[in-house]
Amino acid sequence: MTTIWRLLLLFLALHCSYAIAQSQIVIQLAKPIYTDAVKQQYIHKILTKSFAAVNADIIIRYDSQPMNDKRIVEQLSHNKAITLAWLSLPSQLSNTLVKTTIPIYKGxxxxxxxxxxxxxxxxxxxxxxxxxxxxxxxxxxxxxxxxxxxxxxxxxxxxxxxxxxxxxxxxxxxxxxxxxxxxxxxxxxxxxxxxxxxxxxxxxxxxPNDYYFYLSKENQNIRDLLEQGMQKIQQSGELEQLYLQHFGDVEKQFxxxxxxxxxxxxxx
Known part of the structure; x- marks a missing residue:
């Protein structure tokens, strides 16, 4: 194999790797103040299944410091440390962000x-x-x-x-x-x-206290992908299955x- 062909193949490999990296969406989440494994698993599965439903490749990472809701809204509003969060917000706060439309915990x-x-x-x-x-x-x-x-x-x-x-x-x-x-x-x-x-x-x-995924207005494209994915897994019944799997026993337990x-x- 000639040197030119080697260089060409190396260029193509690097170009493909760059394209793959560019197509991945990094979802940065706030580190929770308190660990609730069931809720964390539920959120992770909604995110992974929703993005997978629209063929979006995501990586989920956590910020290093725990944040309360006030800090989370501030970070989202300025599109800083985190990409999205699941919150219940009054309209005066939610108007500064974009959100999905399907309630996460069904009230x-x-x-x-x-x-x-x-x-x-x-x-x-x-x-x-x-x-x-x-x-x-x-x-x-x-x-x-x-x-x-x-x-x-x-x-x-x-x-x-x-x-x-x-x-x-x-x-x-x-x-x-x-x-x-x-x-x-x-x-x-x-x-x-x-x-x-x-x-x-x-x-x-x-x-009334519905939770939705909130994002910065600068991440409207990510919000749209997530919304489309959530709509798909809701229509397929997967979202209901996830809810029952994680919280179906709460009604009976209490x-x-x-x-x-x-x-x-x-x-x-």
């Missing part, structure tokens, strides 16, 4: 169970409406979506504590309850298994259909 994230001290079970068993809940003190971080919802419904909320502080306040009786998503509360209680906490009996808070619902309006 299940808007069902809130209350973590309480086990000695308070009788007190919470008697609660049937919002008026009875208002004199009690909830704990929630100000950067979390629930904080604004609880405040908008006239509930008393301490938003000044970090996670360890919230746990301590609940254990000591300085706070009465800690609302958590039905999707997350199982993992939460495992993390808190050394405490005297239980789920408040019989009641559940509920408000008897959600048998709980008395206290409806809250959303922060909007």
């Amino acid at each position: 299940l994230h808007g069902k809130r169970l209350l973590i309480i001290h086990k000695k308070e079970q009788l007190k919470f068993k008697a609660i049937k409406n919002l008026e009875q809940l208002r004199p009690l003190l909830a704990v929630q971080q100000q950067s979390w979506s629930d904080y604004d919802v609880l405040k908008a419904n006239g509930l008393s909320v301490n938003g000044e504590l970090d996670y360890a502080g919230m746990v301590k306040a609940l254990e000591s009786g300085l706070a009465d309850y800690f609302p958590r998503s039905a999707l997350a509360i199982g993992v939460e209680l495992q993390r808190l298994q050394q405490t005297n906490f239980v789920i408040a009996p019989d009641i559940m808070l509920q408000y 008897s959600l259909s048998q709980r008395h619902i206290i409806n809250l309006k959303n922060r909007e």
Whole structure:
């Protein structure tokens, strides 16, 4: 083989490698503050199956530092450290971004169970409406979506504590309850298994709270690919299968259909 042919083949190989690298989409995600393996697996599978459905080759990576929702929105808005995130945002924030249209958790994230001290079970068993809940003190971080919802419904909320502080306040009786998503509360209680906490009996808070994938407007093309892919796996039934595979037992585990619902309006 002549030198010219070798050089030509080397050029073609390099050109093909460059083209392949260019066709790959790097999806940079925020490192989660708390690890929830089930939710992470669910999100990963939605992303990989959706992009695969439109023949898009992706690589998923995580930023090195954990981020809360406020930081995530800031990074997305300026198209900085992350490519996309799954969030529930009010319209005034979501207008600065682009999003997909299919709810990720089918509204299940808007069902809130209350973590309480086990000695308070009788007190919470008697609660049937919002008026009875208002004199009690909830704990929630100000950067979390629930904080604004609880405040908008006239509930008393301490938003000044970090996670360890919230746990301590609940254990000591300085706070009465800690609302958590039905999707997350199982993992939460495992993390808190050394405490005297239980789920408040019989009641559940509920408000409209749909999660979508959000991206910078500069990544409209990635959003469009993801949207097309999600539409395809929804039509094929794969998206429903993923949901049932990861969260199908939540309803049964926490008897959600048998709980008395206290409806809250959303922060909007």
